[in-house]
Amino acid sequence: MAADTARVMSGEVKTESVSLSPLGAAAAPEQELxxxxxxxDLGRSLGQRLLHTxxxxxxxxxxxHSCGPLPQGAQVLSHAAAAQSASLVFICVHREHYDxxxxxxxxxxxxxxxxxxNNxxxxxxxxxxxxxxxxxxxGASVVKAFNTLSAWGLQNGPSDANRQVFLCGDSAEAKQAVAELATRLGFSVLDxxxxxxxxxxxxxxLQLFPQWRLPLCLAMGLAAFFFFYVLIGDVVHTYVKQGxxxxxxxxxxLANKVFPIVSLIMLSLCYLPGVLASFLQLYRGTKYRRFPDWLDRWMLCRKQLGLVALGFxxxxVLYTLIIPIRYKVNTLNSNYIVVVTRIKENKTAVFDTTLAWRxxxxxxxxxxxxxxxxxxxxxxxxSVSNALSWREFSFIQSKLGYLTLFFCTLHTYLYGWDKFLRSSYYKWWTPPAHMLSLVVPSVVLLLKLLLLLPCVDRRVTRIRQGWERTEPREENNKPLIS
Known part of the structure; x- marks a missing residue:
């Protein structure tokens, strides 16, 4: 009896009764703290996402006791007490407060x-x-992670555009724990x-559009050059010669002349590096040698070049649509109507079929x-490219891309027509701006036609399938008897 009383007072009987009860057996394990x-902002967003998970x-x-509103369900303790209660700690403070x-x-x-x-x-x-x-x-295992996500991305998880979590660390076990946590939050992990x-x-x-710098700088440079080129030819020349x-x-x-010129050149520059890479592989006879760094950087920003060209x-198109409502056009139309009404009845305008076709x-x-x-x-x-197979994406971006370049180049040729034969279009002995814009796309289309020749196309295809040209010197140096 005394022994039973001692067991009750020590709590052993209470512990056994809990462990054997049906309620205790069915209780779910407690979630990780x-x-x-x-x-x-970052700490609150991260805590809210963790609680929802x-x-x-x-x-x-x-x-x-005075740290502001926090996600519902979270506890707040001192640094020492909070650190002792969990095995994984997120450091969401600036470096200057690490002391x-x-x-x-x-x-x-x-x-x-x-x-x-971040800094x-x-x-x-x-x-x-x-x-x-x-x-x-x-004595701790530090893992760098989650710094590339914003507070908004942490709150919305996979619904946000940025889904990748980059991490690094010296402890494989620590990185594995953080990777599993990020995966459970709905993010993809890259070690x-x-x-x-x-x-x-x-x-x-801290990077600000790294892949967009070259296309934007190139577009701004081309726009500035052709703007001043057209300004001198259309405004300055007219003022000097005619007053x-x-x-x-x-x-x-002038703006509506510059925009299509920049767009056409940028589109051709989007496809020029691919053509140059093909000729470089033909010259080397192999695909296993790296391209020059400048060509690598150029090819990596082809998408951005194309999108900037589409913007121009x-x-x-928008500037062309407003031409009919311009003051100058309305004034010229009014003057034309007055002149036509004063023409004698026996005078008729001749319809030019060639001009209509053009x-x-x-x-x-x-x-x-x-x-x-x-x-x-x-x-x-x-979102669209992920739904396409590689063959479909390649067909649109390559085959239809060159067709787009061809149509846009032909559009410019039709605009120029026979103007290159008229001396009045050469202001101060300089060619019109649209003629300069045709140089790069014409070169790209000509080089692409050379690559489409059956003998050249077969060689490029073989090289890209792994074939390598054997140097004659290597063949001559082989021993006759092995």
């Missing part, structure tokens, strides 16, 4: 620390934030190796080219 240092969240704050973590080294020993910090600019510190954190707390790659990951959010002020043409007429084509062909080819232009832009969208 994760810790977040930092109660800013089923994790328990505890925040570590230097002011646990307090050094005092928590005993509580953070053996923990996985996920550094999500305001590149090379702000001599070492990466994650490497600095690892040096402050050598970038050891912690030495942390600086590269921290530079990712006539045509400066009002700058806003619409849209501007050309103008109709000019407009028709331009519309077809712009329609294919839009098709190329739509298929370059990730």
């Amino acid at each position: 994760l810790c977040i240092f930092g109660t800013g 089923g994790y328990r969240v505890v925040y570590g704050s230097r002011r646990p 307090f973590l050094e005092t928590l080294a005993p509580q953070l020993k053996g923990k996985v620390l996920v550094d999500v910090s 305001l600019r590149k090379n702000l510190y001599p070492e990466a934030n994650a490497e600095y954190l690892q040096r402050l707390i050598p 970038r190796g050891s912690l030495s790659a942390a600086r590269e990951l921290e530079d990712f959010p 006539k002020d045509n400066s009002f043409r700058i806003m619409v007429s 084509a849209f501007l050309h 103008t109709d062909s000019y407009y028709s080819v331009g519309i077809l080219g712009f329609g294919l232009y839009i098709l190329l832009g739509i298929t370059s969208l990730p």
Whole structure:
């Protein structure tokens, strides 16, 4: 009896009764508890996403009782208490506030620390934030991750456009734990190796359109050059030679000349590197040698070149649509009507069939080219290109792409027609701007026609299938008897 009383007082009987009850046997295991240092926008968004996924969240704050609104269901403790309660800790504070973590080294020993910090600019510190954190707390396993996601991306998870989580770290077990967590949150994980790659990951959010710099700079340079070229020919030359002020043409007429010129050249530059790569492979006789760095960078930004070209084509179409409502056009039409009414009744205008064919062909080819232009832009969208097979995508971007370039080039040739034979179009002995715009696309189409010749096409196909040309010197150096 005394022994039974002692067992009841010690709690052994209560423990056994709970473990044997049906309710205790059916109870679900408790979810993992994760810790977040930092109660800013990123910390709150991350905590909300973790709670929605089923994790328990505890925040570590230097002011646990006055840290502002937090996601419902999360706890708030001091840094030391929060660190002791979880095995994985997110560090959502700026690097300049890392000093307090050094005092928590005993509580953070053996923990996985996920550094999500970024800097305001590149090379702000001599070492990466994650490497600095690892040096402050050598007993923990630091993993750089989630720094390339915004607070919005963390809240919306896979519904946001940015789904990738880049991570790096020196501990394989720590990286595996963070990768499993990111996968459960709905993100795809890309391991970038050891912690030495942390600086590269921290530079990712600081990049400003890296693939768009060359296309945008090129487009702005071409637009500036041709604008001043057309300005000198259409405005300055007219004012100097005739004393006539045509400066009002700058806003619409000159702009509507520059936009199609830049669009056509940019489109041809989108397909020129592929042609150059084919001829380079023909010259080398192999596909296993790297292209020059300048050609690699050029080929990587072909999509951006095409989209910028499409933007200038849209501007050309919009400016063309407003031509009928311009003040100058309305005034000329009114004067024309007055002149026609004063013509004698026995005078009739002769219908020029050749001019009709030319103008109709000019407009028709331009519309077809712009329609294919839009098709190329739509298929370059990730949501559309992911739904296409590689053969379908290649057919649209390559076959129809060259057809688009052909139609747009033909559209410009029809615009010029026989103007190159008239001396009045050569202002100060310089060719018209549309003639200069035809140089690059004509070269690209000519080189592509050479590649389409059966003898050349067969050789390029064989090279891309792995065939390599054997050097004659190597064949002559082979021993006659092996």
